[in-house]
Amino acid sequence: MPTTNRKKQKQGRDTAVQGTNDSSVVSKVSAAAQGYFHDIFLQHFVCKVVRRAPLINRGYYVRWRAVDHCIRRFFQVTENCPKRQILSLGAGFDSLYFRLHADEALVRAVVFEVDFPDVARRKTALINSNITLKGMLDAHLPCPGPVHVSSGQYHLLGLDVREESQVVEALDAAGLDWAAPTLILSEVVLTYMETQWSDVVISWAAKLLPQSLFVMYEQIHPDDPFGRIMQDHFLKLNSTLHALRQYPDTAAQRRRFLDKGWEQCVCLDMNDFYLGLVPEEERCRVEVLEPFDEYEVRLLKCGDHFTMRQVTGTT
Numbered sequence: 599m600p601t602t603n604r605k606k607q608k609q610g611r612d613t614a615v616q617g618t619n620d621s622s623v624v625s626k627v628s629a630a631a632q633g634y635f636h637d638i639f640l641q642h643f644v645c646k647v648v649r650r651a652p653l654i655n656r657g658y659y660v661r662w663r664a665v666d667h668c669i670r671r672f673f674q675v676t677e678n679c680p681k682r683q684i685l686s687l688g689a690g691f692d693s694l695y696f697r698l699h700a701d702e703a704l705v706r707a708v709v710f711e712v713d714f715p716d717v718a719r720r721k722t723a724l725i726n727s728n729i730t731l732k733g734m735l736d737a738h739l740p741c742p743g744p745v746h747v748s749s750g751q752y753h754l755l756g757l758d759v760r761e762e763s764q765v766v767e768a769l770d771a772a773g774l775d776w777a778a779p780t781l782i783l784s785e786v787v788l789t790y791m792e793t794q795w796s797d798v799v800i801s802w803a804a805k806l807l808p809q810s811l812f813v814m815y816e817q818i819h820p821d822d823p824f825g826r827i828m829q830d831h832f833l834k835l836n837s838t839l840h841a842l843r844q845y846p847d848t849a850a851q852r853r854r855f856l857d858k859g860w861e862q863c864v865c866l867d868m869n870d871f872y873l874g875l876v877p878e879e880e881r882c883r884v885e886v887l888e889p890f891d892e893y894e895v896r897l898l899k900c901g902d903h904f905t906m907r908q909v910t911g912t913t
């Protein structure tokens with residue numbers, strides 16, 4: 599295939615992948631609106647609140663809760679450190695900084711977010727046009743290059759995370775401290791890249807951030823009934839889930855991280871997380887929020903589609 603066609607095809611795929619952010623934030627807002635979790639900032643990143651099906655809301659709840667669990671644990675284990683950082687790769691319109699700031703959880707901590715330039719530009723525009731969000735930043739001047747927002751505890755960068763040298767240079771310019779304890783977050787991001795690229799990201803993170811923890815959340819088990827539905831859905835959106843073939847289960851994901859330079863790795867699927875780490879009282883609360891129809895109950899039982907690999911590692 600001629601190079602120009604290949605380039606156009608790649609651009610088309612990248613645009614489609616950016617679209618997954620729009621769908622993701624709408625789903626998170628839907629789950630928050632139904633009372634699954636508390637987040638008053640997400641709504642500022644959508645045009646209107648749409649109600650998703652109960653099964654989708656429950657899935658986003660478990661995802662949100664699992665990521666939140668890892669972040670809270672990171673803050674606990676680094677509580678005596680003079681400085682902590684969160685580096686969110688493919689952050690999309692996530693409200694993480696605003697939520698943590700409002701909870702006064704960002705003690706001696708800085709959040710760095712990276713996403714494609716168009717997504718970062720759109721997020722910056724939304725922040726700047728919203729009095730609540732803008733009020734949570736230090737006064738900031740327009741920034742040069744890929745750094746779109748540069749505030750005391752929040753930096754938003756527009757970059758393709760596959761471009762290692764550009765990412766490193768821009769994070770350096772934004773003030774990332776490569777030696778400080780850092781939680782690297784990738785919430786349904788790396789799977790959209792061909793594994794040759796996502797593996798490179800996992801390797802450079804291990805190499806460049808020696809005091810770090812990598813939290814990755816993405817789909818596994820492509821061949822259970824839910825996995826097949828999920829793959830068809832993403833194929834139609836031109837956003838193939840690449841990691842599924844090469845890393846279809848927790849064992850493969852674990853090997854992947856250990857092979858790419860991480861010292862330890864823990865992988866958990868969402869059913870195990872939900873049953874093992876969400877207190878019973880909280881499960882009872884969410885289970886009565888919305889009724890499930892028969893089809894949803896069957897899907898819920900037939901596979902662990904709420905699969906998360908909480909991959910943690912320190913190099």
Ligand SMILES: C[S@@+](CC[C@H](N)C(=O)[O-])C[C@H]1O[C@@H](n2cnc3c(N)ncnc32)[C@H](O)[C@@H]1O
Nearest residue numbers: 616618619622688689690713714758759785787
């Ligand atoms: C499904 S969304 C998830 C957004 C956010 N992590 C969340 O969970 O709400 C995937 C995000 O990854 C971003 N992304 C995918 N590949 C990327 C790349 N190569 N460089 C930067 N961002 C990327 C997309 O633009 C999109 O915002």
